[in-house]
Amino acid sequence: xxxxxxFTMGRATNSSSSSIDSSSHPTVSSASSFPRLKRDLSTDLSxxxxxxxxxxxYCPSTPREQQSDWPPIKTLLRKALAGEGNKCNDxxxxxxxxxxxxPIGRKLDLFAHDGYHALIRTLDDMFSTTILWAExxxxxxxxxxxxxxxxxxxxxxxxVGDVPWxxxxxxxxxxxxxxxxxx
Amino acid sequence: xxxxxxxxxxxxxxxxxxxxxxxxSVSLVCKSWHDIERWCRRRLFVGNCYAVSPAIAIRxxxxxxxxxxxxxxxxxxxxxxxxxxxxxxxxxIAAFAKAYPWLEELRLKRMVVSDEALELIAKKFKxxxxxxxxxxxxxxxxxxxxxxxxxxxxxxxxxxxxxVDDVSGNWLSQFPDSYTSLESLNITSLSSxxxxxxxxxxxxxCPNLKTLKLSHSVPLDLLPNLLQKAPQLVELGSGLxxxxxxxxxxxxxxxxxSGCKGLKRLCGLQDVVPSYLPTLYPICVGLTSLNLSDAPxxxxxxxxxxxxxxxxxxxxVLDYIEDTGLNALAESCKDLRELRVFPSDPFGQEPNxxxxxxGLVSVSAGCxxxxxxxxxxxxxxxxxxxxxxxxxxxxxxxxxxIIERFRPDYITLEPLDVGFGxxxxxxxxxxxxxxxxxxxxxxxxxxxxxxKKLEMLSLAFAGDSDLGLHHVLSGCKSLRKLEIRDCPxxxxxxxxxxxxLETMRSLxxxxxxxxxRACKLLGQKMPRLNVEVIAEQGxxxxxxxxxxxxxxxxxxxxxxxxxxxxxxxxxxxxNSALSSS
Numbered sequence: 001x002x003x004x005x006x007f008t009m010g011r012a013t014n015s016s017s018s019s020i021d022s023s024s025h026p027t028v029s030s031a032s033s034f035p036r037l038k039r040d041l042s043t044d045l046s047x048x049x050x051x052x053x054x055x056x057x058y059c060p061s062t063p064r065e066q067q068s069d070w071p072p073i074k075t076l077l078r079k080a081l082a083g084e085g086n087k088c089n090d091x092x093x094x095x096x097x098x099x100x101x102x103p104i105g106r107k108l109d110l111f112a113h114d115g116y117h118a119l120i121r122t123l124d125d126m127f128s129t130t131i132l133w134a135e136x137x138x139x140x141x142x143x144x145x146x147x148x149x150x151x152x153x154x155x156x157x158x159x160v161g162d163v164p165w166x167x168x169x170x171x172x173x174x175x176x177x178x179x180x181x182x183x
Numbered sequence: 184x185x186x187x188x189x190x191x192x193x194x195x196x197x198x199x200x201x202x203x204x205x206x207x208s209v210s211l212v213c214k215s216w217h218d219i220e221r222w223c224r225r226r227l228f229v230g231n232c233y234a235v236s237p238a239i240a241i242r243x244x245x246x247x248x249x250x251x252x253x254x255x256x257x258x259x260x261x262x263x264x265x266x267x268x269x270x271x272x273x274x275x276i277a278a279f280a281k282a283y284p285w286l287e288e289l290r291l292k293r294m295v296v297s298d299e300a301l302e303l304i305a306k307k308f309k310x311x312x313x314x315x316x317x318x319x320x321x322x323x324x325x326x327x328x329x330x331x332x333x334x335x336x337x338x339x340x341x342x343x344x345x346x347v348d349d350v351s352g353n354w355l356s357q358f359p360d361s362y363t364s365l366e367s368l369n370i371t372s373l374s375s376x377x378x379x380x381x382x383x384x385x386x387x388x389c390p391n392l393k394t395l396k397l398s399h400s401v402p403l404d405l406l407p408n409l410l411q412k413a414p415q416l417v418e419l420g421s422g423l424x425x426x427x428x429x430x431x432x433x434x435x436x437x438x439x440x441s442g443c444k445g446l447k448r449l450c451g452l453q454d455v456v457p458s459y460l461p462t463l464y465p466i467c468v469g470l471t472s473l474n475l476s477d478a479p480x481x482x483x484x485x486x487x488x489x490x491x492x493x494x495x496x497x498x499x500v501l502d503y504i505e506d507t508g509l510n511a512l513a514e515s516c517k518d519l520r521e522l523r524v525f526p527s528d529p530f531g532q533e534p535n536x537x538x539x540x541x542g543l544v545s546v547s548a549g550c551x552x553x554x555x556x557x558x559x560x561x562x563x564x565x566x567x568x569x570x571x572x573x574x575x576x577x578x579x580x581x582x583x584x585i586i587e588r589f590r591p592d593y594i595t596l597e598p599l600d601v602g603f604g605x606x607x608x609x610x611x612x613x614x615x616x617x618x619x620x621x622x623x624x625x626x627x628x629x630x631x632x633x634x635k636k637l638e639m640l641s642l643a644f645a646g647d648s649d650l651g652l653h654h655v656l657s658g659c660k661s662l663r664k665l666e667i668r669d670c671p672x673x674x675x676x677x678x679x680x681x682x683x684l685e686t687m688r689s690l691x692x693x694x695x696x697x698x699x700r701a702c703k704l705l706g707q708k709m710p711r712l713n714v715e716v717i718a719e720q721g722x723x724x725x726x727x728x729x730x731x732x733x734x735x736x737x738x739x740x741x742x743x744x745x746x747x748x749x750x751x752x753x754x755x756x757x758n759s760a761l762s763s764s
């Protein structure tokens with residue numbers, strides 16, 4: 001029936017109306033032979049150039065279209081990525097810090113620190129002292145030094161540093177720096 | 184012959200048969216079975232809303248309770264289908280309103296749904312229970328308000344990825360106080376501020392609420408209250424963003440998450456503060472699905488999170504996970520079945536993260552149940568693809584997107600034909616495949632000879648000649664959907680395989696080399712196909728016949744040409760004159 005195959009692929013005799021691809025191979029079913037590549041890739045590839053669209057013999061989308069439809073990601077994801085700034089890094093977590101003997105406390109942003117070491121460094125600077133915490137083996141110096149403690153969500157006062165940093169962040173309510181001799 | 188088996192018995196037997204293909208087989212046995220089956224069919228799936236008309240569907244199946252409809256072609260997701268192309272739900276809903284007063288479920292995908300359509304649903308179906316509008320558009324929160332006010336038995340309202348005209352957040356308050364049947368709510372695509380108190384009350388009075396997916400505008404400090412009212416949640420979607428943190432908030436949130444002991448699926452986490460991620464740790468072991476594709480979490484925190492999800496079956500994530508994160512995933516998540524990795528910087532020229540083909544190779548080696556992959560990356564090699572194919576012959580869905588077009592194998596600089604060839608050769612049950620990178624006609628030869636179970640194929644910037652398309656159309660016996668953009672395929676393969684097109688749901692070709700002449704010829708000779716040309720430049724007759732069409736959408740149909748086409752879509756049929764060229 002005529003309509004089944006309106007143009008039979010590759011019956012060798014008559015390909016006069018085919019002007020689209022002059023390199024099409026006469027036999028279709030043979031697995032081993034297929035058209036040589038129309039473009040000669042070797043020069044481009046050896047120069048390490050990526051293939052540009054002008055090398056192709058068809059009409060690709062216009063550059064303007066390419067911007068909004070390639071790579072194929074959905075509109076919502078596209079918008080989300082466009083809107084994403086560093087919003088997630090703006091959050092703060094301020095807790096009060098008291099040094100024993102000093103009535104006026106300070107405030108410190110725990111989110112601005114990535115762990116205990118950074119926290120201790122900041123407190124050392126803030127209060128001009130050496131602060132002991134769980135990781136420092138109890139080598140007690142004769143000069144003044146302090147121990148860092150925190151109030152947890154159950155109201156108990158604990159030494160800082162025993163639990164992982166992330167867990168600490170979930171339970172800490174405020175900090176207190178106590179003198180060693182009282183401790 | 185017909186009386187030996189009482190109808191009631193057959194009906195009862197059929198009530199156990201759910202799958203559409205099985206029911207279709209039943210209806211082909213004999214006339215009486217066809218008749219009995221059509222009277223007791225309750226669910227209908229229409230993969231292309233233009234393949235059949237509402238009248239035909241209603242005539243055949245008089246007692247439906249649940250209908251699924253799909254409208255626009257898949258490439259509409261990537262802005263390739265012009266606005267106002269079609270896919271209108273109203274005619275269907277209006278017809279159903281008359282024919283199926285007891286309709287309970289409507290699932291619509293990529294359709295245009297107006298507020299008038301929503302009002303019909305709200306007022307005409309007394310026992311309406313499920314409304315899913317996936318990637319739809321055309322309605323506003325006013326339409327949602329009508330649904331909320333009228334659908335007393337609504338169980339599920341799902342607006343995933345739909346574009347909603349967000350007039351106000353007050354629609355949620357339209358659910359009456361007596362309404363308690365909500366089981367699933369997905370309003371992630373809404374951006375306006377919803378009345379949080381209304382949401383809280385709604386959640387509090389619906390004891391069967393299992394799925395709650397909220398827009399990112401829900402502030403973090405209100406989430407613990409919500410979770411405490413719904414500890415039975417199985418699926419949660421929420422942003423976790425906040426500016427100011429109180430010491431209490433952290434522990435409140437941690438406590439609330441721990442209370443949701445049945446939570447299995449989690450998504451959202453837009454703008455999450457990394458320090459808040461540990462509040463999720465207690466529930467990680469129970470998670471089977473984690474969608475972090477909206478969450479800008481970096482590699483170290485991702486690794487910590489994912490390593491605790493030993494029962495994870497599905498992970499959607501941004502490429503911040505990097506190869507190291509994927510290695511960790513391969514170690515920890517042995518039950519993983521589906522992985523999708525999306526690009527965080529798709530338009531950047533240089534890679535912004537260290538995610539390469541190695542990550543995918545690791546996961547393919549470490550996760551024996553992995554069968555579905557969607558992977559965006561910037562480089563690939565034939566040897567990596569072959570390794571993946573040998574590691575995972577159980578792959579059924581493989582979609583690879585190499586971000587820069589025409590990228591060859593980065594090691595050998597060859598085309599990626601052999602690599603994808605290995606995929607189709609080893610993965611004998613492969614149903615869905617998307618290709619990218621530098622590809623010649625050879626890859627299509629492989630696909631045609633091995634892809635016998637392939638149902639959906641997506642091509643872009645691939646191939647050399649019509650032979651490529653011919654291999655696919657003549658070789659892929661199970662092909663249902665073929666979508667092609669920017670490939671050098673012209674008339675020959677299409678016309679030589681015209682009959683094949685009637686065995687498929689649809690074919691999309693854009694920026695290829697199919698001429699107007701071929702389209703007109705196809706349209707004239709194949710009355711059971713709609714050959715639609717999308718031409719924003721002007722009427723087809725104003726272009727020479729040899730000129731290539733911009734976009735072509737061909738689909739089989741039993742209801743003839745569309746009657747709702749916009750001005751830029753033409754059906755090529757027996758009335759299309761071939762101009763003398």
